[in-house]
Amino acid sequence: MEKRRKADKEKLRGMEQQAVQRGMKVVKLDRLKAAFHLTRAWKRANEAGLRKEDFQDAVLSRLKRPHAKRQEFRLANWTLRRGEDPTTQPQLPEIYKNSPTPQKSLEPYLVGLAVAAEQCGEDPDDWKLDMMRDLSIWSRAVTPTDIAPPDDRPAETLEILLKALCAELAQRNRLDETFAAICRMNCRWDMFCERLVATDVACMQRIESPISPAYEVSLYFEEMFPFPSIPLLRVPYFVGKAEFLLAPEDVLRAQDENYLASGDYWPVGTAIKGNGGRHYCIPADAPDSRSANGTLAWYREIRLCIAPDGHGGYTSALESRPYVAVRFDADLPFGGRHHVVGGYELDLERGMFYGRDDDGGPVWPHIRMASGESWRITLPKRPDGSLPFAEWTERNPDTTGWYFEADPVLHAGEVGSEPWYLSYTPASAPYVRLWLTEDWRLADEPADNPWSRGNFDWDDLESRWNRDLPPIHELNFPDFSHATWIECCLHNGLIEEALQASIDRLKEQTGRLQADWHAARERHADALLRRWTTKSEEKDIQK
Secondary structure: HHHHHHHHHHHHHHHHHHHHHHHOOOOOOHHHHHHHHHHHHHHHHOOOOOOHHHHHHHHHHHHOOOOOOOOOOOHOOOOOOOOOOOOOOOOOOOOOOOOHHHHHEHHHHHHHHHHHHHHHHOHHHHHHHHHHHHOOOHHHHOOOOOOOOOOHHHHHHHHHHHHHHHHHHHHOOHHHHHHHHHHHHOEEEEEOEEEEEEEOOOOOOOOOOOOOOOOOOOOOHOOOOOOOOOOOOEEEEEEEEEEEEEEEEHHHHHHHHHHHHHHOOOOOOOOOOOOOOOOOOOOOOOOOOOOEEEEEEEEEEEEEEEEOOOOOOOOEEEEEEEEEEEEEEOOOOOOOOEOOOOOOOOOOOOOOOOOOOOOOOOOOOOOOOOOOOEEEEOOOOOOOOOOOOEEEEEEOOOOEEEEOEEOOOOOOOOOOOOOOOOEEOEEEEHHHHHHHHHOEOOOOOEOOOOOOOOOOOOOOOOOOOOOOOOHHHHHHOOOOHHHHHHHHHHHHHHHHHHHHHHHHHHHHHHHHHHHHHHHHHHHHHHHHHHHHHHHHHHHHHOO
């Protein structure tokens, strides 16, 4: 008997899997029998104290198979009317022949029986097996050893995990209070340095949600709202070899005041004089400048961010932004691979429109060495105005070239306003699958995954990488793709820690900025009051 029950439970597990993955249905008499079992189970659960609304909510929360636009589970669509029994009333199949209810999907019946059984203190498998053995599909069911067809379950599961993590972090950190505080101040977000700073210009776009009711596909990166985010993957869109011009940042900074005063180039944050203004990252007569051959890789950085869902809560979204890296031979003073801070165009020529360094000067594209030394970097144009690339490769040379598609799933091949504008999409299964399961290599330049196992000390079994980590073969993505490493770092907590750190930085900066603002506004108000009081006192003395 025990051996038979074990075999039946294995068979049940297989059919439950098919109910989710294949959408297995019950038809004709099976449909009425399934509804009869659920009707009887619900009656017992109700007698045990379970409210109808609670029962429906519990079933809905456990359903795993997507059901189009369904946002509720209505018990009436899955049960029979009082007193109806297909085993004793042979006319019932004819009566229900053209009726859309009871509905046919098997999964809700199985879930409903489990919820009811638990309410009654019974074993859910007993109730589910009682129903399944009564259906004709039980005898026709495939064995659990049959190969299941490919499905999208892994991507759907990763979508659920990312949404749950972002919603939990937003609630735990009361992110709505931080966002509200930012909206009440006049500030801007320095994207490259992850820095929130006060400003006297109106630049930050205060959007309710970047993904609802529509996806934001044309946000200028210096006008973005600072949604907490971390990089998931950097996808190369352009790789080229060129001759670069570099100069020490400290030397150029001393020269900036003279060039700004000359009016020959754009003082960042002010209007260009007519159309004749030029943008000099490194002026032609800059001291200590030097040329060097190197490689430029222009990436689309896909980031996981916590954003409002448009319905009063928070969810996960994917933010796309530009990311530029350069690589030089090791024997050069700036040798190695570097992120170009402030770089967003291929020519690395323009500085930030709003951005300012601590000394008030404009932020130009530059690289930072481990020693703390910084070098400005640009690509000097040829006499004909072309860029000095000796060779290059574009991601989509026949369509979009090196430009981003703002929404590569719904609008593949359509580029946004400018390649350095930000775009947002949901972190839903189609986008997760697109970005995280492809190789994305371009001209021998691989996609850069900061969560790849090779970036961590994974050989050490006591390391952060290995904590709470299931075996690779048991993951949703056991194929050593980008999604594999993302899933690993959800289990070991590294992604959660990084998102929490992003939130902590934003909250700390917001609190400091808010305190400075509150003190300043009180100081200015007091100064006005003192001025007016002084004038009244002087007038009284004159009398």
